[in-house]
Amino acid sequence: MTGRAADIKAAALALFAERGYQATTMADIGAAIGIRGPSLYKHVGSKQELLVQIMTATMDTLLANHRAAISGCDDVAERLRRAAEAHVRFHARHRLEAFVGTREIRSLEDPHDTEVLERRTRYERGFRKIIAEGVEAGRFQVASVKLTSYAILDLGMGVSVWYREDGELTEDRLVYQYGDFALQLAGAR
Structure with a gap:
């Protein structure tokens, strides 16, 4: 897993734990690591x-x-x-x-x-x-x-x-x- 992909996964984990999966958006995950939501899709499918x-x-x-x-x-x-x-x-x-x-x-x-x-x-x-x-x-x-x-x-x-x-x-x-x-x-x- 690349550094960026690992960062995305770590941010998603923290947000899923804090807010729950349903309440977390891709934009939230992107914001947590300084990437705009749409740009996240270059690194992860969904x-x-x-x-x-x-x-x-x-x-x-x-x-x-x-x-x-x-x-x-x-x-x-x-x-x-x-x-x-x-x-x-x-x-x-x-x-x-x-x-x-x-x-x-x-x-x-x-x-x-x-x-x-x-x-x-x-x-x-x-x-x-x-x-x-x-x-x-x-x-x-x-x-x-x-x-x-x-x-x-x-x-x-x-x-x-x-x-x-x-x-x-x-x-x-x-x-x-x-x-x-x-x-x-x-x-x-």
């Missing part, structure tokens, strides 16, 4: 394209972080901890992406909504698979594998709303505690 870029990049990063976190780890409890920690770390560091990704899913148009939802489903199933393996191995005890994966994901997503670098917890301490929470939710033994 506001929808910007939203899709933001949301697919977010999901692709989450999926890659998940794979990297659990790679080479055989212990199911440690894999769950690592996956949860990667999830929370992303949400602590990328609050705007997390906020837009959650709030603006309804603003995606077909076929983009399907593309993003498929990525979200793959991501959730990664957690579900770990939890199911833990249950099967007798390491986790849960009433519902799916509900447990949703609870872990929701906990992490909530971090993007309240966490601040200058707050009470360091990022590393926060991430570790949320790893513990994930293991507790899974009924780790």
Whole structure:
């Protein structure tokens, strides 16, 4: 992505988070980086394209972080901890992406909504698979594998709303505690 395209995407992200997708115009995005609205179309096809870029990049990063976190780890409890920690770390560091990704899913148009939802489903199933393996191995005890994966994901997503670098917890301490929470939710033994 060129420098100008990255600037446009960053401005769109900030404005979508602040005002919402529907209330943000291409002229607003252009003004935020000092380009007239019509000139923006030399760099990007549409506001929808910007939203899709933001949301697919977010999901692709989450999926890659998940794979990297659990790679080479055989212990199911440690894999769950690592996956949860990667999830929370992303949400602590990328609050705007997390906020837009959650709030603006309804603003995606077909076929983009399907593309993003498929990525979200793959991501959730990664957690579900770990939890199911833990249950099967007798390491986790849960009433519902799916509900447990949703609870872990929701906990992490909530971090993007309240966490601040200058707050009470360091990022590393926060991430570790949320790893513990994930293991507790899974009924780790």
